[in-house]
Amino acid sequence: MSNQASVLDNLEEVRAMIRRHKFNDYVFSIIGLIALMIGLLTLLTLFVDLVMDGYPRFTFEFLSEYPSRRAAHAGLLSAWIGSLLVMVVTFLSAVPMGVAAGLYLEEYAPKNWFSDLIEINVTNLAGVPSIVYGLLALGLFVYILDLGQSILTAGLTLGLLILPVVIVATREAVRGIPVAIREAAYAVGATKWQVVLHHVLHYSFGGILTGVIIGMARALGETAPLITIGALTFIAFLPPSPITDTPPFLNFEWLSSGFTVMPIQMFNWLSRPDHAFHMNAAATGALIIVVTLLMNGTAIWLRYRIRKNIKW
Amino acid sequence: MNTATQVLPNQTELKISARLAKNVRRHFVERVIEFLLMLAAMSAVATTLAIVAILLYESLSFFEHVSIIDFLTDTQWTPLFEDAHYGILPLVSGTLTTSAIALLVAIPIGTVGAIYLSEFASHKTRETVKPILELLVGVPTVVFGYFALLFVTPLLQKFIPGLPGFNMLGPGIVMGIMIVPYISSVAEDAMRAVPMSMREGSYAMGATRFQTAIRVVTPAAISGIIAAYILGISRAVGETMVVALAAGQQPNLTFNPMESASTITAYIVQVAMGDLPHGSIGYQSIFAAGLVLMLMTLIFNILGHLTRKKFRETY
Numbered sequence: 001m002s003n004q005a006s007v008l009d010n011l012e013e014v015r016a017m018i019r020r021h022k023f024n025d026y027v028f029s030i031i032g033l034i035a036l037m038i039g040l041l042t043l044l045t046l047f048v049d050l051v052m053d054g055y056p057r058f059t060f061e062f063l064s065e066y067p068s069r070r071a072a073h074a075g076l077l078s079a080w081i082g083s084l085l086v087m088v089v090t091f092l093s094a095v096p097m098g099v100a101a102g103l104y105l106e107e108y109a110p111k112n113w114f115s116d117l118i119e120i121n122v123t124n125l126a127g128v129p130s131i132v133y134g135l136l137a138l139g140l141f142v143y144i145l146d147l148g149q150s151i152l153t154a155g156l157t158l159g160l161l162i163l164p165v166v167i168v169a170t171r172e173a174v175r176g177i178p179v180a181i182r183e184a185a186y187a188v189g190a191t192k193w194q195v196v197l198h199h200v201l202h203y204s205f206g207g208i209l210t211g212v213i214i215g216m217a218r219a220l221g222e223t224a225p226l227i228t229i230g231a232l233t234f235i236a237f238l239p240p241s242p243i244t245d246t247p248p249f250l251n252f253e254w255l256s257s258g259f260t261v262m263p264i265q266m267f268n269w270l271s272r273p274d275h276a277f278h279m280n281a282a283a284t285g286a287l288i289i290v291v292t293l294l295m296n297g298t299a300i301w302l303r304y305r306i307r308k309n310i311k312w
Numbered sequence: 313m314n315t316a317t318q319v320l321p322n323q324t325e326l327k328i329s330a331r332l333a334k335n336v337r338r339h340f341v342e343r344v345i346e347f348l349l350m351l352a353a354m355s356a357v358a359t360t361l362a363i364v365a366i367l368l369y370e371s372l373s374f375f376e377h378v379s380i381i382d383f384l385t386d387t388q389w390t391p392l393f394e395d396a397h398y399g400i401l402p403l404v405s406g407t408l409t410t411s412a413i414a415l416l417v418a419i420p421i422g423t424v425g426a427i428y429l430s431e432f433a434s435h436k437t438r439e440t441v442k443p444i445l446e447l448l449v450g451v452p453t454v455v456f457g458y459f460a461l462l463f464v465t466p467l468l469q470k471f472i473p474g475l476p477g478f479n480m481l482g483p484g485i486v487m488g489i490m491i492v493p494y495i496s497s498v499a500e501d502a503m504r505a506v507p508m509s510m511r512e513g514s515y516a517m518g519a520t521r522f523q524t525a526i527r528v529v530t531p532a533a534i535s536g537i538i539a540a541y542i543l544g545i546s547r548a549v550g551e552t553m554v555v556a557l558a559a560g561q562q563p564n565l566t567f568n569p570m571e572s573a574s575t576i577t578a579y580i581v582q583v584a585m586g587d588l589p590h591g592s593i594g595y596q597s598i599f600a601a602g603l604v605l606m607l608m609t610l611i612f613n614i615l616g617h618l619t620r621k622k623f624r625e626t627y
Binding site for chain 2: 006009021022024025027029031032033038039040042043045046049050053058096097100101103104105108109117119121122123125126127128129130131132133134135136137138140143160163164188191192193214217218220221222224227228229230255263266267270271281282285288289290292293295296298300304
């Protein structure tokens with residue numbers, strides 16, 4: 001009799017234990033979801049905060065005025081044009097170099113200590129704090145190569161900074177292409193470079209583009225290295241126009257011009273005590289966030305599509 | 313003259329030699345291209361060497377004026393003052409304090425998030441949440457600096473009366489949220505690399521998901537998870553804009569998060585904002601500070617990669 005009772009008791013205990021454990025499971029899944037939501041929530045709060053603080057400045061004049069001592073009249077003109085020009089240099093320096101390096105490492109490099117050395121360096125460079133690139137640029141580009149605190153220096157600095165991003169993206173995109181594609185090309189007599197150029201590069205284009213967009217978005221928001229090379233914050237002029245109306249129609253003087261970029265302008269406005277300037281900073285921040293989120297969003301969407309559509 | 317060419321008509325002979333010439337040219341072009349691509353790949357090595365060379369070169373000039381003992385033991389950092397002191401400790405303490413706060417925020421959130429993503433989330437949830445985390449990584453740090461200075465710190469001041477406008481707590485917390493995605497994505501990769509059979513064994517014994525996650529998957533992936541933490545530390549140590557804006561840029565040998573302080577990175581920004589002449593001791597001091605920063609992150613990065621490699625070898 002008593003034996004049966006204890007079995008029943010035990011059964012109850014076991015059931016209670018199972019209930020408890022299932023409850024723990026449930027609680028943890030909620031905690032986990034909350035933990036993940038913190039990131040999203042921060043992003044939303046941040047954006048709403050910027051828009052609320054900065055909305056009086058969302059005017060056309062804000063984009064067409066130079067910085068000024070009076071907050072209400074200060075604008076972003078020199079900053080967004082500076083950002084654009086710096087991005088052009090960054091793109092032209094980092095993309096060909098990064099893609100070439102990625103192709104070499106995946107398609108050409110023999111498996112030896114030399115390739116290992118390059119690989120270790122790429123991984124390590126991705127972990128170097130961005131401000132250290134600024135120090136490199138200050139010592140090397142500004143003083144040793146005497147390029148000055150120019151758009152060229154800034155573009156090259158950011159180019160070096162995003163080089164690992166482009167290399168890694170290229171390698172991943174190239175690695176996904178089946179060997180059969182290459183063999184088919186070799187079989188009809190293509191040389192190695194023809195295989196790489198016409199097939200490997202062609203099919204990995206989307207993947208490389210994803211990496212390039214993410215890298216450019218990062219370069220656009222990067223502040224510390226450009227401050228380190230001594231970018232000026234008060235620029236009330238525009239660099240010489242790259243396009244002229246007299247032959248040869250192209251002008252490279254803008255490369256050596258002084259500059260400011262949007263994140264530096266924001267940093268400058270933010271470090272002033274006057275609250276009116278904080279409004280400008282908020283408006284700039286909102287603009288930078290919208291542009292970088294759009295770029296990153298495009299890249300993520302692109303990658304998703306590539307992953308979904310390609311069936312070798 | 314050998315017989316083969318005599319038999320062949322003249323035209324064919326020409327074609328062959330043309331093709332041979334073309335082959336030689338093709339071969340040459342191939343070699344040139346391979347060489348150019350190799351040069352591009354070498355740029356990574358060149359960049360590393362250049363960084364090390366520049367930092368060492370300028371630091372050496374710095375250490376001609378400042379003894380390395382003073383640099384490591386003096387408790388004041390005032391290179392721009394009349395009475396100059398060159399003790400890196402106040403900057404290191406600021407860096408370590410803000411990084412520690414960041415990790416206190418990022419490690420719990422990142423780990424729980426990684427466990428959830430790897431063990432609990434449905435495929436659909438994972439596909440939605442991961443891109444959002446990636447977007448968070450893409451937000452420029454100067455914007456996070458704004459958030460720390462003008463949103464988080466005023467919010468904290470409501471709960472902690474007497475908290476100064478510049479403090480290490482606010483930027484530390486914001487940095488923590490910034491590095492959550494790094495930690496959770498590396499930790500999640502480590503957990504997903506744990507073989508399914510181990511989970512199945514655990515479920516077969518009647519364990520719940522939570523028990524399996526905590527007692528089986530986490531211990532099996534521990535070196536990968538620790539690698540994620542170490543990479544997070546290295547991110548926090550190198551972070552610049554958030555601390556430069558919100559922590560106060562005043563070198564201060566303290567570990568109290570309620571006080572304002574400067575970090576190595578914030579100091580470099582502060583000096584670079586001013587106009588220091590090339591070759592002056594103030595100019596050289598940012599390279600010495602940069603060298604310390606580089607060494608700190610290098611150690612953490614190497615530790616991180618070693619632990620991660622170890623976990624890769626296990627399975």
